Amino acid sequence: MINTVTGPVSSEDLGFTLMHEHVMVSASGMYRSYPDLLGPNREERAVARLKEAKAAGIDTFVDATTFDLGRDPELLRTVSQRSGVQIVNVTGWWLDVPRFIRNVSPNQMAREFVRDITEGFRGTDIKAGVLKCAADFAGVTPELEIMNRAVARAHLETGVPVMVHSYPTGQVARRQIAIFKEEGVDLERVKIDHSNDTTDTEYLKWILDQGCFLGLDRYPGYLVSPHMRTVTMKSLIDDGYADRLCPAHDCICLHILNERADGTMPEEHALAVRNPDGYLYMHRHVIPELKAMGVGDDVIETLFVRNPQRFFAAA
Numbered sequence: 001m002i003n004t005v006t007g008p009v010s011s012e013d014l015g016f017t018l019m020h021e022h023v024m025v026s027a028s029g030m031y032r033s034y035p036d037l038l039g040p041n042r043e044e045r046a047v048a049r050l051k052e053a054k055a056a057g058i059d060t061f062v063d064a065t066t067f068d069l070g071r072d073p074e075l076l077r078t079v080s081q082r083s084g085v086q087i088v089n090v091t092g093w094w095l096d097v098p099r100f101i102r103n104v105s106p107n108q109m110a111r112e113f114v115r116d117i118t119e120g121f122r123g124t125d126i127k128a129g130v131l132k133c134a135a136d137f138a139g140v141t142p143e144l145e146i147m148n149r150a151v152a153r154a155h156l157e158t159g160v161p162v163m164v165h166s167y168p169t170g171q172v173a174r175r176q177i178a179i180f181k182e183e184g185v186d187l188e189r190v191k192i193d194h195s196n197d198t199t200d201t202e203y204l205k206w207i208l209d210q211g212c213f214l215g216l217d218r219y220p221g222y223l224v225s226p227h228m229r230t231v232t233m234k235s236l237i238d239d240g241y242a243d244r245l246c247p248a249h250d251c252i253c254l255h256i257l258n259e260r261a262d263g264t265m266p267e268e269h270a271l272a273v274r275n276p277d278g279y280l281y282m283h284r285h286v287i288p289e290l291k292a293m294g295v296g297d298d299v300i301e302t303l304f305v306r307n308p309q310r311f312f313a314a315a
């Protein structure tokens with residue numbers, strides 16, 4: 001069974017699943033302490049976008065918002081209940097490690113993450129269903145290595161799979177995977193995310209050949225054009241890797257809004273202006289382009305239904 005924010009579901013009930021999205025991204029405690037920074041009608045805006053997603057055929061998404069990205073489990077539960085989209089939330093850590101916890105041990109953090117999975121986020125009965133760790137252009141810094149090892153150990157204890165924020169331009173997954181190997185993690189339970197921020201298929205095939213899933217989870221994204229992301233995905237499909245690719249958007253519905261120089265407030269964050277299709281970009285642009293390139297319905301089903309099922313199902 002997989003923990004969603006509304007309770008456990010079986011992997012057969014996931015349906016069409018986007019494996020890396022966000023309802024809200026801010027900072028720890030922001031949603032409760034300074035919610036107006038996220039703009040007006042927050043819950044209503046999120047519910048409207050997810051209802052639209054559900055109507056388009058999106059049954060489930062993985063919400064990759066960790067504690068340091070501002071996770072609010074009760075917001076996620078409400079939005080899931082009101083929209084009908086099943087949400088699996090993460091525990092673990094993204095990139096923001098506050099100075100006072102930089103010297104905790106991996107085992108200390110692992111115990112906290114295990115509790116999020118087995119008992120629920122503190123003060124709630126909402127349980128995490130995925131683990132996440134991260135490194136970016138600076139590589140796996142000492143404080144991020146603690147989180148990486150903590151996530152590996154929480155995975156070994158609970159069996160919950162791991163998603164990994166990575167930085168393909170710097171081939172940072174080479175170090176992240178080395179740490180998982182040292183910790184004894186089965187790499188078939190690990191997904192290396194943001195991998196379509198490169199077109200370097202030699203590097204991507206190296207990751208796949210380690211056994212990992214690959215998150216092709218930035219659309220439309222910045223570093224690579226949407227078309228070249230899809231060309232790269234098609235090339236990996238043609239090379240026989242369809243059963244380990246997970247396309248998604250890394251779309252964010254609620255974000256901190258920045259006042260303009262003239263004192264007026266924008267209604268939407270720049271990311272939403274850039275991608276007005278939001279969570280539907282895949283259905284409106286990527287899937288049609290894949291089909292035009294000759295990718296059949298069976299492969300589409302593999303990418304969005306069977307791969308998430310296998311990622312979550314115990315090895």
Ligand SMILES: [Zn+2]
Pocket residue numbers: 020021022064250
């Ligand atoms: Zn993300």
